[in-house]
Amino acid sequence: MSSVSPQSTPIYGKVALIGLGLIASSLFWAMKRGNLAGTVSGYARSQETRDTAREIGLCDEVCDSAAEACEGADLVVLCVPVGAMAQVAKEISPVLKSGACVTDVGSVKGAVIEAVSPHIPENVHFIPAHPLAGTEHSGPRSGFAELFDNRWCLLVPSEGAAPEAIAKLRALWEGVGSNVDEMDAEHHDLVLAVTSHAPHLIAYTMVGVADDLGRVTDGEVIQYSAAGFRDFTRIAASDPTMWRDVFLNNKEATLEILGRFTEELFALQRAIRMGDGEQLFDYFTRTRAIRRGIIEAGQDTDAPDFGRGTKSTE
Amino acid sequence: MSSVSPQSTPIYGKVALIGLGLIASSLFWAMKRGNLAGTVSGYARSQETRDTAREIGLCDEVCDSAAEACEGADLVVLCVPVGAMAQVAKEISPVLKSGACVTDVGSVKGAVIEAVSPHIPENVHFIPAHPLAGTEHSGPRSGFAELFDNRWCLLVPSEGAAPEAIAKLRALWEGVGSNVDEMDAEHHDLVLAVTSHAPHLIAYTMVGVADDLGRVTDGEVIQYSAAGFRDFTRIAASDPTMWRDVFLNNKEATLEILGRFTEELFALQRAIRMGDGEQLFDYFTRTRAIRRGIIEAGQDTDAPDFGRGTKSTE
Numbered sequence: 297m298s299s300v301s302p303q304s305t306p307i308y309g310k311v312a313l314i315g316l317g318l319i320a321s322s323l324f325w326a327m328k329r330g331n332l333a334g335t336v337s338g339y340a341r342s343q344e345t346r347d348t349a350r351e352i353g354l355c356d357e358v359c360d361s362a363a364e365a366c367e368g369a370d371l372v373v374l375c376v377p378v379g380a381m382a383q384v385a386k387e388i389s390p391v392l393k394s395g396a397c398v399t400d401v402g403s404v405k406g407a408v409i410e411a412v413s414p415h416i417p418e419n420v421h422f423i424p425a426h427p428l429a430g431t432e433h434s435g436p437r438s439g440f441a442e443l444f445d446n447r448w449c450l451l452v453p454s455e456g457a458a459p460e461a462i463a464k465l466r467a468l469w470e471g472v473g474s475n476v477d478e479m480d481a482e483h484h485d486l487v488l489a490v491t492s493h494a495p496h497l498i499a500y501t502m503v504g505v506a507d508d509l510g511r512v513t514d515g516e517v518i519q520y521s522a523a524g525f526r527d528f529t530r531i532a533a534s535d536p537t538m539w540r541d542v543f544l545n546n547k548e549a550t551l552e553i554l555g556r557f558t559e560e561l562f563a564l565q566r567a568i569r570m571g572d573g574e575q576l577f578d579y580f581t582r583t584r585a586i587r588r589g590i591i592e593a594g595q596d597t598d599a600p601d602f603g604r605g606t607k608s609t610e
Numbered sequence: 611m612s613s614v615s616p617q618s619t620p621i622y623g624k625v626a627l628i629g630l631g632l633i634a635s636s637l638f639w640a641m642k643r644g645n646l647a648g649t650v651s652g653y654a655r656s657q658e659t660r661d662t663a664r665e666i667g668l669c670d671e672v673c674d675s676a677a678e679a680c681e682g683a684d685l686v687v688l689c690v691p692v693g694a695m696a697q698v699a700k701e702i703s704p705v706l707k708s709g710a711c712v713t714d715v716g717s718v719k720g721a722v723i724e725a726v727s728p729h730i731p732e733n734v735h736f737i738p739a740h741p742l743a744g745t746e747h748s749g750p751r752s753g754f755a756e757l758f759d760n761r762w763c764l765l766v767p768s769e770g771a772a773p774e775a776i777a778k779l780r781a782l783w784e785g786v787g788s789n790v791d792e793m794d795a796e797h798h799d800l801v802l803a804v805t806s807h808a809p810h811l812i813a814y815t816m817v818g819v820a821d822d823l824g825r826v827t828d829g830e831v832i833q834y835s836a837a838g839f840r841d842f843t844r845i846a847a848s849d850p851t852m853w854r855d856v857f858l859n860n861k862e863a864t865l866e867i868l869g870r871f872t873e874e875l876f877a878l879q880r881a882i883r884m885g886d887g888e889q890l891f892d893y894f895t896r897t898r899a900i901r902r903g904i905i906e907a908g909q910d911t912d913a914p915d916f917g918r919g920t921k922s923t924e
Contacts, residue, residue, distance in 0.1 A: 379887075403837075428837040431914030432901070438914070447836050477833075487830050490820050492837035497882075498812060499841075501875045503897040505867065506804050508874075516801050518903040519791075522761050523717075523742045523806035524845050526910045527813075531838050533901035536894035543882045543890055553819065554879055558872065560822075561815045565868055568811075568857045573693075576857055580850035583817040587746070587847035589832040596840045600745030600752070602916040 302331040307468050308370040309334040314362050314384055315375035316340040316349050317535070318430060319401045321439025323373065324354055326472035329441045339365035340436070341376075348436045363391045371468070374400035374412070379541040382411035394419040397461050401427055403488060403538070405452045405481040407545035413454070421461035424452040426484065427474060428492075434535040445473035446594055452481050489549035493542055494557060496531050497550065500539075503532040616645040621782050622684040623648040628676050628698055629689035630654040630663050631849070632744060633715045635753025637687065638668055640786035643755045653679035654750070655690075662750045677705045685782070688714035688726070693855035696725035708733040711775050715741055717802060717852070719766045719795040721859035727768070735775035738766040740798065741788060742806075748849040759787035760908060766795050803863035807856055808871060810845050811864065814853075817846040 311333040313320040320338065327333045338355030339362045340346050349358045359365040366372050366388040376384055381402060392398065398420055402408040405424050416422040429447040431438065449469040453462050466476045479487070506517045506525065517525065543550055567575040591598045625647040627634040634652065641647045652669030653676045654660050663672045673679040680686050680702040690698055695716060706712065712734055716722040719738050730736040743761040745752065763783040767776050780790045793801070820831045820839065831839065857864055881889040905912045 428834050430837070433914055440914075448834055450834075487826050487834060488837060490823060490826050491831055491834045491839040494819075495816055495838040495842055497878060498816060498875070499838075500894055500897050501871060501878055502809055502812060503900050504893055505808075505871050505874050507896065507900055509804060509867075509870070512801050512804050514900070514903065517805055518900065518907045518909065520742050520762055520764075520801060520805045521904050521907075521909050523744070523802060524809040524813075525805040526904050527841050527845055528809055529897070529901040529904055529910070530916060531841055532894075532897040534894075536891050536898070539894050540887050540890045544885055544887055547882055547885075551879060551882060553823075554875070556823070557815060557819050558875070560819050561812070561868070561872070564811060564815055565865060568861055568865060571858055571861075573854050573858055576854040577850050579818055580814055580846075580848075580853050582821065583814050583843070583846040584850070586817050586821055586828070586832065587843040589828065590835050590840050590843055593832045593835075595832065595835050596843070597918050600747055600754075602844060602918050604911050604916050 302329070303471060304331075306334045307332050307464055307471065310369045311336045311371045311373065312365045312369035313338045313355060313373050313375055314365060314388070315377075315380075316345050316354060316436045317375060318434050318438045318443075319427065320373065320375035321354050321436050322429075322441065322443035323375070323401075323439075323472065325439055325441035326444055327468075330471040332468055332471045333371075337365040337369065341380075345436050352437065354436055354439070362387045367391050368393055370396055371465070372396065372398045374398070374402070377538050377541045378402045378404055378408055378411075378545045381408050382415070385412040385415035389415040389417065392417055392420045395421075397421040397423060397465060399423050399425045399465055401425060403492065403542045404546040405484045409452070409454065409481055421457050422454055423457050423462055423465050424454070424481070425465065425469070426450045426452070426488070427469070429474075430534070432530050432533040434538075442473070444469070447474055449474040449476050450484055451476060451478045452484050453478065485546050486549045486552075489546060489553045493546055493550045494553040496534065496539060497543065497554065498557065499528040499532040502528050616643070617785060618645075620648045621646050621778055621785065624683045624685075625650045626679045626683035626686045627652045627669060627689055628679060628686065628702070629691075629694075630659050630668060630750045631689060632748050632752045632757075633741065634687065634689035635668050635750050636743075636755065636757035637689070637715075637753075637786065639753055639755035640758055641782075644785040646782055646785045647685075651679040651683065659750050666751065668750055668753070676701045681705050682707055684710055685779070686710065686712045688712070688716070691852050691855045692716045692718055692722055692725075692859045693851075695722050696729070699726040699729035703729040703731065706731055706734045709735075711735040711737060711779060713737050713739045713779055715739060717806065717856045718860040719798045723766070723768065723795055735771050736768055737771050737776055737779050738768070738795070739779065739783070740764045740766070740802070741783065743788075744848070746844050746847040748852075756787070758783070761788055763788040763790050764798055765790060765792045766798055767792065799860050799863045800866075803860060803867045807860055807864045808867040810848065810853060811857065811868065812871065813842040813846040816842050
């Protein structure tokens with residue numbers, strides 16, 4: 297919660313953020329808000345991102361290599377797309393301090409564990425994590441300290457991870473405002489396929505269809521989007537590199553959920569074709585309850601239209 | 611726009627609202643804000659809704675039959691589900707005043723014209739309309755004066771409709787804050803299938819799949835919904851009766867768009883299965899542009915997460 301008070305002593309002496317996009321930059325501002333890290337070093341592959349980070353004061357020190365940023369770090373957070381994890385882990389492996397903790401923020405866990413584990417030295421803890429937070433914006437300027445407030449962060453500790461190291465990482469995520477839960481990698485990847493990966497692919501697809509339709513112009517789609525379509529476009533505007541990597545690395549679970557989705561969609565299409573109003577009505581009534589649960593769990597606002605309000609859209 | 615000034619003289623002397631849900635109640639408050647109607651009578655089929663309307667001052671007069679509400683009305687607005695339009699039109703037909711205008715707010719136009727037209731007397735203008743505005747809430751208490759501000763209202767005038775009658779109805783919708791456009795019924799139903807009906811069915815389906823999945827609990831789906839899923843649940847919480855009728859009455863266009871959607875989804879699933887990252891990346895890059903267009907057209911907010919903000923979700 298945002299009511300978390302700043303720590304009197306930081307949880308980690310030095311934290312290294314590898315990759316400086318939405319999650320890393322939000323994590324930086326949230327760690328500063330909570331006094332959770334003594335000093336924070338950062339690295340991004342692109343010179344432009346590093347320049348921006350220096351300009352806006354993102355990280356206490358911006359380094360020109362991942363290894364340099366990780367030297368002496370007590371915690372290393374890998375915030376790069378899933379497909380880039382293996383390479384980065386390999387680069388930083390030789391400089392990792394004994395007793396340090398390596399974590400990540402990737403949206404899939406099985407593939408990340410496979411890619412990163414081989415590069416983690418014996419005396420270093422590897423505790424994969426996934427903060428369920430994000431917006432449709434990306435890049436070093438998109439972060440803000442409140443991103444993780446009241447959101448969930450899932451920890452997926454490897455079998456040999458030390459309880460003290462897990463407890464420290466949990467304290468960090470709680471310190472930036474998150475609720476924390478633990479689960480195994482396989483279950484994580486299935487849960488995320490349902491709550492995130494399949495919805496994103498579906499949103500991308502619907503937006504692609506609308507864009508592609510000869511008889512309805514893009515102008516019409518845009519102009520009349522308030523009728524429902526625009527809700528899809530927000531998540532379909534998310535970072536393409538990140539999402540490409542998510543789908544390539546959570547293939548099985550995503551395809552399983554999409555298979556289920558298509559089956560159900562066909563059943564509803566059939567009900568429409570056959571004029572089975574009762575089946576449609578029952579289905580639509582059931583889905584209302586889920587929305588209610590989400591609002592009661594504090595995971596969304598009950599304000600009409602997400603509380604967009606008239607003013608904010610003008 | 612909300613900057614529309616109140617009229618010095620109302621556009622219509624008496625307006626009758628048949629059905630008192632989200633759209634009718636918003637229309638009432640917006641007409642009052644703009645001084646657009648001399649007096650407004652209302653009718654709802656359920657006694658409970660009529661009682662609520664009387665309690666909260668919704669309509670100047672709440673009547674116990676549709677015909678009574680329409681007596682002497684200069685404008686009758688049918689705000690009932692599409693499936694109920696024919697019956698209501700039949701009931702009010704005998705009392706319609708010569709020179710009056712009948713309109714509706716239904717989400718499909720072809721089927722409404724078919725259902726209502728036969729009951730419209732010779733000397734009455736029938737000008738179907740569709741305000742592209744709504745929230746996931748329903749019922750007489752859900753309305754608010756700003757609902758139509760900066761949203762679009764589509765008029766679908768029948769061939770014989772008098773230009774003066776169209777101009778008056780246009781002035782009413784502009785008076786409540788809308789932008790107004792005209793198109794024919796067939797095109798309307800296709801545009802809406804893309805921007806609204808298919809997205810709603812897809813959202814209902816995704817929420818249904820999540821609810822139905824044995825290996826992931828409802829609790830997990832709800833708890834971890836911020837990862838993308840919750841955007842779908844808002845529109846999947848819309849009024850089941852209204853949406854059943856939409857799908858049954860815009861069958862062809864909806865099934866056509868869903869067919870296109872399934873084709874595209876299969877192509878993307880195949881790209882995932884084959885590991886074709888380039889195809890995924892290109893697709894996801896293209897969809898970002900549409901989002902940009904929607905924001906530039908003032909049809910959504912650019913604030914991260916729809917501007918839900920931390921505060922509104924706590």
